[in-house]
Amino acid sequence: MTALDSDAKSAIGSLPTKAAPVIVVDDVSKRFRLYRERANSLKETLTVRRGRRSRFDDFWALRDVSLSIPKGSTYGLIGHNGSGKSTLLRLMAGIHPPTTGHVMTEGRVSALLELGAGFHPELSGRENVYLNGSILGLTRREVNAVLGDIIEFSGLQDFIDSPVKHYSSGMYVRLGFAIAVHVKPDIVMIDEVIAVGDEEFQRRCLEHLFKLRRSGVTIVMVSHGAALMEQMCDEISWLDHGRLQKSGPSREVVRSYLDVVNAAENERRGGQPERDGRAGGPQTRRWGTREVEILDFELLDPSGNRLEAGATGDPLTIRVKYRARQEVRDPVFALGFYTEGGVNVSGPNTRFSRAVTGTIHGDGHVDYVMDRLVLMPGLWRLSIAVLDETMMHTYDQIEQVFEFHVQPGSSVERFGLADPKGRWRLSGE
Amino acid sequence: MALTTDLWTYRGLIGNLAQRALKARYKRSILGWAWSLINPFTTLVTYAIVFGTFLKVQPPVAGNGDLKNFALYLFAALVVWNFWMAVENGSMGSLIGAGPLLRKVYFPPECPVVASLLVALSQTAIETGILVAIMVIVHNVSWTFVFVPLIIALLVLFSLGVGLVLSLVNVYYRDVQYLVQVGMNVLFYATPIVYPLALVENNAPAPIALAVRLNPMTQFVGAMRDAVYNLQAPSAGHLAYLAVVSIGTAAIGWGLFRRFAGRVSEEL
Numbered sequence: 001m002t003a004l005d006s007d008a009k010s011a012i013g014s015l016p017t018k019a020a021p022v023i024v025v026d027d028v029s030k031r032f033r034l035y036r037e038r039a040n041s042l043k044e045t046l047t048v049r050r051g052r053r054s055r056f057d058d059f060w061a062l063r064d065v066s067l068s069i070p071k072g073s074t075y076g077l078i079g080h081n082g083s084g085k086s087t088l089l090r091l092m093a094g095i096h097p098p099t100t101g102h103v104m105t106e107g108r109v110s111a112l113l114e115l116g117a118g119f120h121p122e123l124s125g126r127e128n129v130y131l132n133g134s135i136l137g138l139t140r141r142e143v144n145a146v147l148g149d150i151i152e153f154s155g156l157q158d159f160i161d162s163p164v165k166h167y168s169s170g171m172y173v174r175l176g177f178a179i180a181v182h183v184k185p186d187i188v189m190i191d192e193v194i195a196v197g198d199e200e201f202q203r204r205c206l207e208h209l210f211k212l213r214r215s216g217v218t219i220v221m222v223s224h225g226a227a228l229m230e231q232m233c234d235e236i237s238w239l240d241h242g243r244l245q246k247s248g249p250s251r252e253v254v255r256s257y258l259d260v261v262n263a264a265e266n267e268r269r270g271g272q273p274e275r276d277g278r279a280g281g282p283q284t285r286r287w288g289t290r291e292v293e294i295l296d297f298e299l300l301d302p303s304g305n306r307l308e309a310g311a312t313g314d315p316l317t318i319r320v321k322y323r324a325r326q327e328v329r330d331p332v333f334a335l336g337f338y339t340e341g342g343v344n345v346s347g348p349n350t351r352f353s354r355a356v357t358g359t360i361h362g363d364g365h366v367d368y369v370m371d372r373l374v375l376m377p378g379l380w381r382l383s384i385a386v387l388d389e390t391m392m393h394t395y396d397q398i399e400q401v402f403e404f405h406v407q408p409g410s411s412v413e414r415f416g417l418a419d420p421k422g423r424w425r426l427s428g429e
Numbered sequence: 430m431a432l433t434t435d436l437w438t439y440r441g442l443i444g445n446l447a448q449r450a451l452k453a454r455y456k457r458s459i460l461g462w463a464w465s466l467i468n469p470f471t472t473l474v475t476y477a478i479v480f481g482t483f484l485k486v487q488p489p490v491a492g493n494g495d496l497k498n499f500a501l502y503l504f505a506a507l508v509v510w511n512f513w514m515a516v517e518n519g520s521m522g523s524l525i526g527a528g529p530l531l532r533k534v535y536f537p538p539e540c541p542v543v544a545s546l547l548v549a550l551s552q553t554a555i556e557t558g559i560l561v562a563i564m565v566i567v568h569n570v571s572w573t574f575v576f577v578p579l580i581i582a583l584l585v586l587f588s589l590g591v592g593l594v595l596s597l598v599n600v601y602y603r604d605v606q607y608l609v610q611v612g613m614n615v616l617f618y619a620t621p622i623v624y625p626l627a628l629v630e631n632n633a634p635a636p637i638a639l640a641v642r643l644n645p646m647t648q649f650v651g652a653m654r655d656a657v658y659n660l661q662a663p664s665a666g667h668l669a670y671l672a673v674v675s676i677g678t679a680a681i682g683w684g685l686f687r688r689f690a691g692r693v694s695e696e697l
Contacts, residue, residue: 032695094535097691114533122453131449134441135534143441 019070022187022218023092028101030062030087030242061087062242065101069235074209074219076233076250078226078257084242085222086191089113092220093189107186107218110136112176114191121165125156125175128164132179146182153208154178155201174201181208188212191222206232226261230254230342251341258342259285262399285399292328292360292386292395295321297402300367311409312419316373320384322396324360331357332391333366336383337375338400345375345417347383351391374418377408435537442536446544450523451551465552466559469511476503480623489625492660493569501567504560505658506622506650512553512581513588513646514613519545520592521599521606528697538690539683542596546589553581564657571660580652580663586675587645590682597686600696620646645674 033056062084069075077085090096091103093111118135119128129150133143151160154174159167167175181188188209209232213219223229229236229250236253238245240260246253262285299307300317310316320333334349348368350357357366382404385397413419436443455461480486481499488502523545524538531538557577564570599605619641621629629641641647648671652663663671 095532095694109535111534118530118534120449120453122456123449127449127452131442131445134439134445135530135536137438137442137536139441140444 019072021068022071022106023069023075023220024102024104025065025067025088025092026102026104028062028065028088028091028098028103029060030084030091030096031099032059032061033057034059060242062091062098062239065239065242065244067237067244067247069218069220071218072213072216073234074213074221074232076229076236077220077222077239078224078229078236078253079239079245080224080261082241083239085239086113087242088239089189089191089220089222105187108137108184109187109189110180110183110185111189112180112191113189119164119172119176122163124162125154125160125164125167126151128175129179132176133183136179136183136185138183142183146184150175150178150182153182153204170198170201177205181212185217187218187220189220189222192224226254226258227343255342285401286397288386288394288396290396291326292322292324292331294384294386294396294398295323295363297321297382297384299404309405309407310373310375311407312374312376312413313372313411314409316370318368318370318382319365320368321363321365322360322386323363327359327361328388328395329359330389331360331395332387332389333357334383334385334387335368336385336400338381338383339417340379340381342381342400343417349385349387349391351389372411372421373406373409374421375406376411376413376415376417376419377406380404380406436539436543439536439540443540443544443547446523446527446541447547447551450545450548454548466555469507469556473500473504473507476507476623486624486628489627489659491569491658492571492573493567496567496569498567501560501563501569502625502654502658503623504563505654506620508553508556508560509580509584509649509653510617510620510622510646511556512549512584513649515549515552516546516588516592517595517609517613518606519549520589520596521609524596524600524693525697531694531697538693539593539686542593543589546585546592549588550581550585557581560657569658569660573656573660573662576652576656576663579668580649580656580671583671583675584649586679587649587671590675590678590680593682593686597689597693600693616644616646620644620650622650626651645671645678648674 035056065084065088077088079085087096089111090113091098092105093109093113094103094105095111095113118132120131123131126147129147130140130143133146134140151157154160154171154177156171156175159171164172164175180190190209209219219232221229221232233250235248236250237247238253238257246256298319298321299310300319301307302315302317304317307316318335320335322333324331332349332351334347336347337345339345350366380403381400382402383397383399384402386395387393387397388395411419455464458464460467477500481488481503486499488497488499490497491501520542523541527538527541530536561574561577564574595605595609621641626641626647630638633641648667652667652671655661655663655667
């Protein structure tokens with residue numbers, strides 16, 4: 001544990017969070033020196049000392065970042081590549097010292113920053129467990145106590161005594177993750193690494209992280225995957241070019257982050273950022289080359305009458321109106337159903353359903369007919385897209401702008417996002 | 430002191446790093462561990478033939494009154510010198526070698542240096558054991574053997590102090606390792622290893638003789654020869670000099686290392 005100085009203490013005092021922070025980053029800046037021509041020899045240093053420009057450029061990876069992470073929370077750092085999020089994590093892990101400011105952490109930090117960090121290729125998996133455990137500050141006895149769990153979690157029982165140089169990258173990450181979460185850490189730091197394993201292992205990792213979280217372990221994650229972060233984290237800090245853009249509850253921060261990411265994407269694709277009045281959504285996220293343009297959408301009942309809202313369990317047709325400015329062959333129409341929080345619940349399209357759209361020209365519409373609406377009551381956002389037949393090229397795409405309400409209908413369900421339409425069968429029947 | 434508790438916390442890591450180095454060292458070699466003895470043995474035989482037989486360097490008569498063997502006289506010094514060499518080279522290599530690790534996880538950067546010292550120490554323990562065993566066989570035995578662990582302990586501190594500084598500077602300027610090679614060659618002959626100290630004192634001008642005498646390695650070699658060959662207790666002054674130099678070097682070396690090692694993970 002590093003000592004708190006008076007500045008850091010006052011920073012904690014003013015924080016709104018209830019739990020005491022276990023990590024405090026207080027006005028931290030980090031400068032890296034990028035050597036133009038690395039002087040790795042004494043002679044150069046001695047001779048080039050005076051009267052010359054410095055041999056390195058200063059690069060500020062972080063500038064004036066302050067945040068505090070409450071005990072037991074799951075905290076995310078989000079941002080694009082080069083935003084400084086990984087640097088910040090390294091500072092928290094104590095690998096690099098800050099150039100100015102202070103970083104305070106409390107308790108044992110177990111950081112999983114890179115695939116197989118600290119593995120020695122010539123040694124066996126088992127020997128590497130001891131090596132890694134000791135890097136995290138454990139004694140041999142402490143490692144012995146968790147060795148069985150680690151091997152079991154990694155699923156590498158058959159390979160644990162082979163040299164790790166024969167391991168696949170998936171096996172590396174499984175062993176690495178298994179060690180990192182079993183060494184009884186107070187704080188776990190994870191930098192994108194779990195994305196490497198297969199689906200099943202990723203799920204187990206997430207499950208285990210939830211378990212750790214319940215037992216009061218503080219988790220700090222770095223990712224640019226917004227959906228996972230929103231799902232996992234209580235709070236998120238968003239970094240851009242080394243500066244803190246926003247900190248707060250994960251949903252809010254992720255939304256602001258996505259707004260900017262999509263706006264940038266839009267600009268990159270040459271589309272004009274614009275506002276769409278229809279749903280009063282945050283900021284229009286629309287791009288595409290507009291050979292086909294999405295005009296509007298309507299909710300209809302089976303007889304074609306317009307509806308103001310859908311109802312769970314009742315029929316609903318979504319009609320997408322388009323205008324094809326030229327002849328377009330076999331376009332693909334796609335919908336995306338999103339919760340208010342941005343979770344994509346479903347994304348049907350004409351291609352997967354093998355619906356033939358033929359050649360279109362001029363104004364027209366396509367209908368997506370649902371016999372029974374499975375979405376639960378609430379506010380839903382709709383994404384609509386028109387793509388070419390390969391789905392590689394976008395004519396027009398409008399992301400999560402159209403909104404519609406779903407009201408309670410004939411469905412008896414009350415919880416969750418969707419009514420799966422199942423039925424119960426008891427053993428006596 | 431935060432430093433020592435930090436190191437104590439990471440004792441498992443130091444042990445593991447040392448073990449890792451030992452295990453990986455002779456992997457895939459047929460003779461394996463035998464190499465760790467073949468190497469110093471060859472040096473010993475070569476020097477014994479060149480300096481003892483060809484150049485007829487005269488060793489003093491050993492403590493038991495009748496032994497007069499240049500090879501054993503040389504061996505006592507080489508044990509000290511080999512350790513010193515191994516620590517200095519090992520510490521420079523170990524910190525560079527730990528680079529990939531230090532960039533990904535936090536641990537005190539002196540851990541790999543201390544671990545490489547432990548590796549060297551294990552080798553020295555074997556060599557010292559053989560030296561003592563031979564002395565027993567040739568009946569050159571005395572209570573002065575008890576000074577051997579003390580001398581080695583002081584040598585550990587001295588070598589570590591220098592090794593920490595060298596390893597750190599070497600991260601920033603890689604030509605330090607070549608400089609050290611050159612320096613080690615000079616120092617080898619500036620230390621009475623292949624010749625007795627008396628030879629310098631009788632033949633060299635006073636300032637050179639004084640420089641050779643003040644060389645800490647001269648004193649380490651001398652103390653070791655006193656303890657196992659001459660069977661004399663090193664004088665109190667002699668030991669005091671070694672203690673001051675060793676503890677001083679260790680303290681300064683460690684201080685400098687601590688002061689400048691913070692950014693080492695960025696430079697590796």
